[in-house]
Amino acid sequence: MCMKDSNHIPLLKVKSISKYYGRRIGCRKIDFELWPGEVLGIVGESGSGKTTLLNCISGQMEPSEGAVWYAGNGGVIDMCAAPEPQRRLAMRTEMGTVYQNPRDGLRMHISAGGNIGERLMANGLRHYGKVRRKALNWLEKVEIDSERIDDIPVTFSGGMQQRLQIARNLVTNPRLVFMDEPTSGLDVSVQARLLDLLKGLVTELDLSMVMVTHDLAVTRLLAHRLIVMKDGEAVESGLTDQVLDDPQHPYTQLLVSSILHP
Amino acid sequence: MKCMVDVDKLNKDFFLHTQGEAKIPVFKDFCLKLEQGESVALVGPSGVGKSTLLRLLYGNYKTGSGKIMVNHDGDAVNLAGADPHTVLHIRKWTIGYVSQFLRVIPRVPAIQVVMEPMRVRGASEKVSRVLAGELLTRLRIPKRLWSLSPTTFSGGEQQRINIARGFISTYPVMLLDEPTASLDSDNTESVIEIIKEAISMGTAIIGIFHDEDIRNRIGSRSVKIQPFNNHACSKQLIPID
Numbered sequence: 001m002c003m004k005d006s007n008h009i010p011l012l013k014v015k016s017i018s019k020y021y022g023r024r025i026g027c028r029k030i031d032f033e034l035w036p037g038e039v040l041g042i043v044g045e046s047g048s049g050k051t052t053l054l055n056c057i058s059g060q061m062e063p064s065e066g067a068v069w070y071a072g073n074g075g076v077i078d079m080c081a082a083p084e085p086q087r088r089l090a091m092r093t094e095m096g097t098v099y100q101n102p103r104d105g106l107r108m109h110i111s112a113g114g115n116i117g118e119r120l121m122a123n124g125l126r127h128y129g130k131v132r133r134k135a136l137n138w139l140e141k142v143e144i145d146s147e148r149i150d151d152i153p154v155t156f157s158g159g160m161q162q163r164l165q166i167a168r169n170l171v172t173n174p175r176l177v178f179m180d181e182p183t184s185g186l187d188v189s190v191q192a193r194l195l196d197l198l199k200g201l202v203t204e205l206d207l208s209m210v211m212v213t214h215d216l217a218v219t220r221l222l223a224h225r226l227i228v229m230k231d232g233e234a235v236e237s238g239l240t241d242q243v244l245d246d247p248q249h250p251y252t253q254l255l256v257s258s259i260l261h262p
Numbered sequence: 263m264k265c266m267v268d269v270d271k272l273n274k275d276f277f278l279h280t281q282g283e284a285k286i287p288v289f290k291d292f293c294l295k296l297e298q299g300e301s302v303a304l305v306g307p308s309g310v311g312k313s314t315l316l317r318l319l320y321g322n323y324k325t326g327s328g329k330i331m332v333n334h335d336g337d338a339v340n341l342a343g344a345d346p347h348t349v350l351h352i353r354k355w356t357i358g359y360v361s362q363f364l365r366v367i368p369r370v371p372a373i374q375v376v377m378e379p380m381r382v383r384g385a386s387e388k389v390s391r392v393l394a395g396e397l398l399t400r401l402r403i404p405k406r407l408w409s410l411s412p413t414t415f416s417g418g419e420q421q422r423i424n425i426a427r428g429f430i431s432t433y434p435v436m437l438l439d440e441p442t443a444s445l446d447s448d449n450t451e452s453v454i455e456i457i458k459e460a461i462s463m464g465t466a467i468i469g470i471f472h473d474e475d476i477r478n479r480i481g482s483r484s485v486k487i488q489p490f491n492n493h494a495c496s497k498q499l500i501p502i503d
């Protein structure tokens with residue numbers, strides 16, 4: 001057997017990231033590493049700084065302090081300090097973001113096919129037939145009927161919109177995907193299907209993912225590692241099953257004990 | 263003989279912060295060595311810490327203090343305090359674990375549950391499926407169940423899925439938490455056979471088997487875990503026989 005895995009360095013190194021909104025703390029001194037193929041879950045109560053942290057590490061918000069090293073196809077760059085064009089290129093070609101509200105991540109008035117094709121075309125694919133074929137292929141992957149390719153997302157259900165958002169993000173084969181509560185607006189059975197889909201894609205495409213969620217059962221299913229946040233700080237972090245089965249911090253214990261089967 | 267696991271002065275207390283700061287001491291200065299191809303059976307009364315020890319060795323519980331040195335592809339790695347990435351790598355290649363109960367993942371078919379440890383090592387869908395099928399057949403899981411999620415399976419069926427999942431890949435070290443507890447005698451025989459085959463191929467085993475007959479047939483050295491109490495100085499290993 002061969003134990004040597006090909007991935008020797010972390011894809012993302014987050015170093016002491018803090019974000020202050022004036023005097024209010026968004027998040028404070030957060031550190032972690034994310035390796036290729038790993039899913040990191042960020043959990044914690046409302047207002048604990050999860051979205052702030054996600055926005056800082058995904059290049060969408062400038063942190064007050066700290067660094068985010070991304071080991072992408074073009075070498076290692078500091079997402080907080082790299083020149084704008086370099087950062088934008090990495091974000092457009094190697095990263096994706098799935099928003100809690102599909103309206104933030106989709107263009108609601110262009111067709112499903114157009115939504116999926118947009119990033120492909122932005123990345124240089126011009127051949128209409130190829131773009132359409134790829135779009136069809138991805139609709140199938142996310143279990144949306146191919147007949148809906150010319151329909152606009154406002155005519156889709158919430159679950160379908162979320163799946164379309166995923167297709168739109170993954171079509172360009174990103175290495176790293178950020179998700180902020182991707183399943184929270186959906187009913188339980190739709191949620192289970194979406195999680196199945198994500199789990200399959202993570203393995204199949206060797207994706208890395210950072211996922212904000214308030215649902216510990218979701219993290220048990222998907223995340224390799226967890227960060228538990230409270231008042232802007234990471235009070236506990238580690239392997240998902242270890243954090244859930246042997247929580248150390250009083251807040252984590254409270255969180256875990258308040259649900260039936262995490 | 264190659265030492266596979268070396269537990270040195272292990273300490274573990276649980277602190278229940280939400281229940282009046284209760285402290286449950288489980289291990290104090292506990293030591294254990296496990297060599298290649300060796301089988302150790304943990305014995306001791308209910309609640310003494312047998313399952314806890316297996317979970318500590320799998321990185322599922324957090325070690326208080328002390329070392330858990332694991333021979334990971336020739337490198338001595340301290341599992342206690344290792345970063346999650348390293349623990350995952352050890353679980354992928356070096357340490358397998360059959361928990362007492364299967365944690366069912368909704369919607370995933372039984373055969374996929376069994377195949378997964380091979381798939382994460384990079385084995386093809388086809389090869390994994392064939393091997394999973396062989397194991398499931400050996401463990402008498404009817405073919406019509408293979409494509410169903412184990413959510414609705416009986417306790418014994420779930421346990422056999424768990425065992426198949428544990429043994430589909432070869433690990434240098436296996437942790438077994440009462441793998442035969444809910445099985446009938448035919449299936450118990452199959453499991454004993456599977457365990458013995460693993461040992462003969464060099465796997466070292468730490469297991470909890472309530473049945474003395476099973477311990478003997480697997481050829482285990484028994485290690486007794488002494489109940490913790492604040493008057494006795496420390497928990498010790500008392501080899502039986």
Ligand SMILES: Nc1ncnc2c1ncn2[C@@H]1O[C@H](COP(=O)(O)OP(=O)(O)OP(=O)(O)O)[C@@H](O)[C@H]1O
Pocket residue numbers: 021024025026027044045046047048049050051052053
């Ligand atoms: N643009 C902003 N200006 C000022 N304060 C902000 C801003 N955005 C967030 N905050 C504050 O920062 C803290 C963290 O907010 P954040 O949105 O990161 O929380 P969250 O963990 O994502 O919460 P939720 O689960 O409710 O989405 C909160 O106290 C919030 O009020």
Ligand SMILES: Nc1ncnc2c1ncn2[C@@H]1O[C@H](COP(=O)(O)OP(=O)(O)OP(=O)(O)O)[C@@H](O)[C@H]1O
Pocket residue numbers: 245246276286288306307308309310311312313314315
């Ligand atoms: N996650 C946990 N949080 C708090 N306490 C725990 C946890 N896991 C185990 N314990 C405690 O640790 C002690 C040892 O439990 P353990 O399950 O290891 O016993 P055991 O020897 O396997 O018993 P049995 O033979 O009944 O399975 C018990 O007092 C138990 O309550």
Ligand SMILES: [Mg+2]
Pocket residue numbers: 050051052
């Ligand atoms: Mg938020």
Ligand SMILES: [Mg+2]
Pocket residue numbers: 312313314
């Ligand atoms: Mg037990």
